[in-house]
Amino acid sequence: DAGVIQSPRHEVTEMGQEVTLRCKPISGHNSLFWYRQTMMRGLELLIYFNNNVPIDDSGMPEDRFSAKMPNASFSTLKIQPSEPRDSAVYFCASSLSTGGANTQYFGPGTRLTVL
Amino acid sequence: QQQVKQSPQSLIVQKGGIPIINCAYENTAFDYFPWYQQFPGKGPALLIAIRPDVSEKKEGRFTISFNKSAKQFSLHIMDSQPGDSATYFCAASRGRMYSGGGADGLTFGKGTHLIIQP
Numbered sequence: 001d002a003g004v005i006q007s008p009r010h011e012v013t014e015m016g017q018e019v020t021l022r023c024k025p026i027s028g029h030n031s032l033f034w035y036r037q038t039m040m041r042g043l044e045l046l047i048y049f050n051n052n053v054p055i056d057d058s059g060m061p062e063d064r065f066s067a068k069m070p071n072a073s074f075s076t077l078k079i080q081p082s083e084p085r086d087s088a089v090y091f092c093a094s095s096l097s098t099g100g101a102n103t104q105y106f107g108p109g110t111r112l113t114v115l
Numbered sequence: 116q117q118q119v120k121q122s123p124q125s126l127i128v129q130k131g132g133i134p135i136i137n138c139a140y141e142n143t144a145f146d147y148f149p150w151y152q153q154f155p156g157k158g159p160a161l162l163i164a165i166r167p168d169v170s171e172k173k174e175g176r177f178t179i180s181f182n183k184s185a186k187q188f189s190l191h192i193m194d195s196q197p198g199d200s201a202t203y204f205c206a207a208s209r210g211r212m213y214s215g216g217g218a219d220g221l222t223f224g225k226g227t228h229l230i231i232q233p
Contacts, residue, residue, distance in 0.1 A: 004158075031218040043159070043204060043223040050217030059220070091158050097218035102147050102208050104221060106158030 002026075004107035006092050012113045018080040021110045024073055025094030033093040033104060034067055034077050043091075049075065050097065082114045118142050121205050121224025128195055129232050136190045136227045138205035143186070145207035149221070150179065150190050153202045162203070163190075195231045202226045 005024040013019055025032050033048040047057040049069045057067070064083070069075040079086055089111050093104040120139045128134045140148075149164035165172045165179045165188065172179045176193040192199055204226045208219040 033220055035221075042225045043221075045220035045222065048214075048218075048220045050215055053215070055215050055217065056220060093158075095218045097211075102218045102221075103149075103161055103164070104218070106151075106160065108158050 004092055004094050004105055006090075006107040006110050008110060009108065010111045010113075012115065013082055014115050015083055016081045017114075018078065019082045019086075019112060019114075021077040021079075021090050021092075021112070023075045023077070023092030023107060025075070025092070026096075026105055027073070029094035029096045029105075030072070031095045031097045031104075032069060032075050033095075034075070035091045035093065035106075037089045037091060037109070038087075046077070079112075082112075084114045087112055087114050118145075118222050119205060119207050119224045121227060123227060124225065125228040125230075127230045127232060130195060130197060132195055132231075134192050134195055134199075134229055134231070136203055136205070136229070137187065138189065138224050139185075139187045140207050141186065142207070142209070142222075144209045144213060145222075146210045147208045147219075148179070148181065148188050149206050149208075150177070151204045151206060151223075153204065153226075159204060192229075197231045197233050200229060200231050202228050 007022045034046040046059045047067045052069045067077045089109045091109045093106045095104045150162045151159035152162045153159040163174045178191040181188045205224040206221040
């Protein structure tokens, strides 16, 4: 099992540029989550999808952030335009939501630096 | 509003000791309480999880104690080893009625940086 795959692993960009982060969930999982981790704010939920449908995007900080899940095996998180305060590690996680379990498997993360 | 409060922020324990990490939650809609372990440069990984219908769960050297009336839960690590040195996060999520029948997103505590000294 390949686990959750994220790309790129590291991204350095300049303020004002568009950034696209990519995630491939574990095959067969039907829930996908985007989190952001910073020293100041810890791990924060940004948005999540169940069966490719966005359920809760209340954690998305601003309209500059958008996320899509066009199919069960791919999701993107886009920041346009990027700002230095967006610098963080962005994690994607997936789960198979059957019964009462909510075991979420995290990817290795994308470390984003906005200069 | 911080819905899951975790303490301590950092903890140093001698090898073989029993580190204890505590969490308190506010939202009574939470019904799933996992603990995640994170090593530097890696994503968080599930360690153990509990539901509020039980007061304790053990998996190997890791135990969760849960107090529903106090809205508190804690992680105990028995016979701690230097390899357990990591950051530990408690988390919580709500039931399926809040997430359209699927899994809900996790609300995390701020994390505890644990060091087990040899």
